[in-house]
Amino acid sequence: MESSHERSGWSERAAQALAAAGYRRGGARSAIVELLGEQSCALSAAEIEHELRGRSRKVSRASVYRVIEELEGAGLLARVEVGQGSVRFEPALEGPGHHHHLVCERCGRLQPFSDEGLERAIRRLSERMPARISEHEIVLRGACEACAPR
Amino acid sequence: MESSHERSGWSERAAQALAAAGYRRGGARSAIVELLGEQSCALSAAEIEHELRGRSRKVSRASVYRVIEELEGAGLLARVEVGQGSVRFEPALEGPGHHHHLVCERCGRLQPFSDEGLERAIRRLSERMPARISEHEIVLRGACEACAPR
DNA sequence: GTTCCTGCAAAAGATTTGCAGTGAC
């Protein structure tokens, strides 16, 4: 888990990157970027809309999807698909914040984890593949600690 | 890549498992199981419907989804989500046929691959996690050999 | 003042469900 300092760093980087790409500092866009920067794990579009409705300001579903698309295009947002009906998104962090997900098959909760051995195996494999690998995503499924303690 | 012998083995196992679970040997169900058993990589629900329309018999979209659900519930079918609008499915093979996917960001093609180093890293990690891991899914993204030869 | 941003409502896709007729046992 990374510090909130690093996460808020993402919001700033994202805001700068969008500005550099010629986007204006609109209300919906800023609110979405700020909310995403505070998250420790992935949110769906509906969750982003719902969360903002109760907080900073109401933002339309359409704007949520539009901003998500901009951020994903700039490589700032990672798409997380875990088979629960809707796609989820989270800040794309390299190095320290990089993580993957465990989905509990009983309670449906999403838990982040990271493992250097796994990253090393991915790096080695990427070098041997006849393709240029730019990203990877790993999802583990099973019963989480709360649902099936060992 | 596994032999067609192993793949057809899946159809038989799946048919038996469904029969044991009390399902009857209906036309749509049999056709779908047979088609899936012949595949070397994942198909979407629409692809299954379209493929069957040209071959063995016409099967409705609803039946495709219903049979997929039965097979997935029995642990015979693996769900593959690679962010292309629709979910894909393929026979769940353990051991020799086990593989993961590379998605080309340019042409969108899906390519299977397998790597023992990666599997080893997953096994080690699973033992150390405070959860009971039953499955894992790995997706690599990048430019495939045809789109960006090294 | 111009151009981009946003919300609303409608559209487009994917998946699920209800129901009546058909088929497996």
Add this chain to the structure above:
DNA sequence: GTCACTGCAAATCTTTTGCAGGAAC
């Protein structure tokens, strides 16, 4: 003959798009 299976059509849910008014620059 009974109960499950299937297709059709309608419903539901997520995501995308068109357009008109409002905001950033």
